[in-house]
Amino acid sequence: xxxxxxxxxxxxxxxxxxxxxxxxxxxxxxxxxxxxxxxxxxxxxxxxxxxxxxxxxxxxxxxxxxxxxxxxxxxxxxxxxxxxxxxxxxxxxxxxxxxxxxxxxxxxxxxxxxxxxxxxxxxxxxxxxxxxxxxxxxxxxxxxxxxxxxxxxxxxxxxxxxxxx
Numbered sequence: 001x002x003x004x005x006x007x008x009x010x011x012x013x014x015x016x017x018x019x020x021x022x023x024x025x026x027x028x029x030x031x032x033x034x035x036x037x038x039x040x041x042x043x044x045x046x047x048x049x050x051x052x053x054x055x056x057x058x059x060x061x062x063x064x065x066x067x068x069x070x071x072x073x074x075x076x077x078x079x080x081x082x083x084x085x086x087x088x089x090x091x092x093x094x095x096x097x098x099x100x101x102x103x104x105x106x107x108x109x110x111x112x113x114x115x116x117x118x119x120x121x122x123x124x125x126x127x128x129x130x131x132x133x134x135x136x137x138x139x140x141x142x143x144x145x146x147x148x149x150x151x152x153x154x155x156x157x158x159x160x161x162x163x164x165x
Contacts, residue, residue, distance in 0.1 A: 023052040033062060033071075045070040104140055108150045118143040118151070 023041040027034050034050070035042050041052035046067055051057040061067055111118055120126060121143050130137030141149070 021053060026050075026052045026055075026058060030058065030062070034058070043067065045074045100136065100139055103134070103136075104146070104150055107140055108146055118146050121146060 023036040023039060026041050027036050033044055035044055041050045041058075042048065043050060043061060046061075048061075050061055107121070108118070110116075111121065121140070127138075130140055134140070140146075
């Protein structure tokens, strides 16, 4: 009887999925647009999980409007943000860093010329004014630091000006 067992023909509704494809295989196939993490396939630009088994699902996503829009935004940002070397980052001084000593010197000079004690710079009202109306006003040091670091230069300049008059 075994000879007469008739097997049904293979059905035409067979799935067209690749059974032995891993997410890493799809990453090598599609390049930098996809990445694999934890056994799942992700789009680099959209950060969504994709079905790694069906290639058509990946192709459909890569052709979608949202993907092309996010890819364009990503490329636009990468053009604006060029990576810097460590030495270039360390050598770069912002405008606030270069202006801070002169602003602080002028602040001490103003206090000396107006005969205002440097302790008044620690008053909460003065601090609030500096933070609101002076760019990087919070970076002006407290009175003890002003006295140690900035007073000798400002004080000698003030003495020289008073001797000239």
